[in-house]
Amino acid sequence: MTIEGPATYWDLLWAGGTRYRPLDENELAALKQHAGPGAGRTALDVGSGDGALARHVAQLGYATTGIDCSTAAISLATENSTAVGVTFREADIEGPEPLPVTEGSVHLVTARLVYAFIADKPAFLGRMRRLLVPDGLLWVATPMADRLPDRAWVGISADDEDLLTVGWSAVDITDIDYMRCYALRP
Template identity: 35%
Template sequence: MAHLTPEEWDAHYAKGGRFRSLGEAERRVLAAHVPAPAGGLALDVGCGLGELARHLAGSGYRVDAIDLSAAALAEAGRTGGPEVAYLRLDVERDDLGQLPHTAYDLITVRLAWAFVRDRTRVLNRLRERLRPGGALCVITSVADAVPEGKRPVALDEEEIGLLCAGWESAGRYDADGLALLVLRGPSPGPLVCAAKGRPVPHALTGAGVVVTDPVGRVLLGWSVRGVWELPGGKNDPGEDFASAGVRELAEETSLRADPAGVRVRAVLLDSVDGIPRLTAAVQVTAFTGSPVVTEPHLIHRWEWHEAADLPALSAPLFTPSAHVLDTVWPGLLPGLPPVHRYPVAGD
């Protein structure tokens, strides 16, 4: 997956970089499935040079178009066509309260979803901006249909499945090889906890690490086994839980923390396939670096999540991670599997 800075995007457009033009097949699908209602408002996220935004405006929507590239927005504003309100806004990092309107009949993301790092959190914030009956439309390249070199800017079937989960209606349409997704009726399901398969028999002891960023978001990884999980893992011989948590955090994400500043909140005991499992709930609030996938055979990507979103994750949460999260935010996650919890003295 490609994650570029605003400066890198500005350089991309300054050098004449462009994306695939809006095709007739896309126009037909949009007209058929998301026609503009009377007084309809649309938000185009990652609008780039504004081609889709202008098309929506010409179709009857009043359109707000946002992008993090000042260069793209400047060029979009110079282009003729229906009037569009352009705004520089980073949908991942900026407050969506800056948008000109509180809610929209249509939100579009064309050829940009693969560039979003914290997709689950961003998706939740976009859901909140839909009017009743509104639709989120994501147009994307599909990994299986593009050359290998372009797969980082396409979505595979697993990612498309994650995007479509938690909606009352999720339509998928082909638009000359692009997948055009029309998602309606946000409907987050109950939290589901899941294992990742039977472990190799041994003494299962380890640490789960709740690491939070400066605004309180918690880091979770999307596992190759189809669950969300915290950083963490087994103790090495002679290693305490705090040191194990710090080491695993560095090995799995490249984030660095000082063991002296780490809190062991509790020790949790449950079992998996008849094998006792002991997990230390380790909390890290001070670290350096940015999350990086260092073990792609285990984790697809790391995302910062709002704690309040965790009860409505559209995919399972690894059971020990759920227990550790419930130690830091007691009562946040309902209906967890049973566990013996032993708070650490002085916590």
């Protein structure tokens, strides 16, 4: 689903109390297995929402930045995150402004429940790839449209998956009910 004006769209949902699928243990275990320990390494969580995944990544030891286009989400994430090692910044991942991380410097980029809503997926993937160090990891966790026929717009299609997974040196997939998690290596 393509959203015009993502900041306004998501801000209304967060401010109105909408919340999203909580992290589950299988998902976190798969991420930990692929990402490994984070001491001395950096991570970026894209579309960080209430900050739960960014906090988890920080607990693995990564110096973590969460970015989200919603002011309400960033406020919520910041209020929830008193621990060291994680900060949140308002930013549109598809916008023209520079991101608060340097290209070629990020060891782990995570994008959970957000890839389906990215309007220009090739541009997004190129941008994420340029952020990564050469042996970095892009972790994308997303619903699959064909597993959620009543809410297909929150998931990705087979064509979206083809686009997501082409051109990486390694692709590993973990299925968790209607979700699919992709570990993508440059």
